Amino acid sequence: MQRSDILQAAAQAFRQKGYHAASMQDIADAVQLQKASLYHHVEGKQDILLAILDHALDLLITDLEEVVATDLPPDQKLRQAMHAYVGRLTQDADLAAVLLLEYRSLEPKARAQHIRRRDHYERIWRDLIKEGVQANIFQPVDETVATFALLGVQNWMITWFKLGGPLTAQQLADRFCDLFLHGLLTSEGHSKQ
């Protein structure tokens, strides 16, 4: 039995029931341990949540920094970043769902610290958009709004996407990216504007 096994089981439980509704007993059952034995590996329930959130954010930051370090043009960087992000959200779905939906359950101190790291991650995305705008590849949009829109589309995916459905994660990332790059309107739609 390893600490990481407990974190994984906890992530699954937190995702399914939510942090407060999932009990330490649920987690213990999932790893076939007595509840008391969990405290040999972790300090408490909050400790588990914090470890999950830190780990999830670590993965995402690593992924994204790999992409922005390339010398691809901005629109292709964006596509790569979306592929990586959607990939993580589907591959490590439990971790991702807890990151996006359960960070509210952190106690104020830890939450403030976590939010600072999350903002740093969002700034990397915003800089990616800004790079495209300054290169005149992207239109002069409000970078903050565009970033939240981009992240919103992808984040909301975790609430409805099911592996094994009609689309793979990579196909979905491509369609999201196409939508963002080209928009909905046809030339006919444009001419009517």
Add this chain to the structure above:
Amino acid sequence: MQRSDILQAAAQAFRQKGYHAASMQDIADAVQLQKASLYHHVEGKQDILLAILDHALDLLITDLEEVVATDLPPDQKLRQAMHAYVGRLTQDADLAAVLLLEYRSLEPKARAQHIRRRDHYERIWRDLIKEGVQANIFQPVDETVATFALLGVQNWMITWFKLGGPLTAQQLADRFCDLFLHGLLTSEGHSKQ
């Protein structure tokens, strides 16, 4: 003291703490009643949650059906729908946040029923997109993906948007809509494709 006062206070508590972390005592304090007195107006905690979700969905469905009943062109219908949606999400923020984030806490039976109604609501959006595609105003995108993208951007807004910030809700709806209709790429960006 009216039932609706309790529902409003409960929505606020559920939004701030989450359904399970918010206690009946919290709700009672907010309406300056003893906890036991709540049970004169509502059947229980689940009853409160269900009433909030039903009410929130009622408002959204009414808003959206008003828009689709007009004879505006599809792209303008979309803009109107987004204005109405973003308006609700910011005006009735407590209701909306509970609708989008706390429906998971419904017991299985009620949840299944609620999800059916929510799917009906999403189908109205999808039909709106489909109408634009068939009129050749929108590109032949996958209507389901486009709908989830559209709703995702707007739904995620409730996690970061603050009234009194640099943008009003209506300005934000417009920027979202522009992004969706025209996309990010400039003509320079297109020429490089």
Add this chain to the structure above:
DNA sequence: ATAAAACTACCGACCGGTCGGTAGGGAAAA
């Protein structure tokens, strides 16, 4: 007078967490 609305007091269940204790394997001491 009477019914609605609020109160006080209480319940069983479950929560996160702690306690003392133990099985067993490897290191240290004889």
Add this chain to the structure above:
DNA sequence: TTTTCCCTACCGACCGGTCGGTAGTTTTAT
């Protein structure tokens, strides 16, 4: 080589506290 020791991993039992909910009574308003 054998015995002592210690450490990791785990367990059953239990703690104080909080939860949603109920019973019975008093206050308030018509």
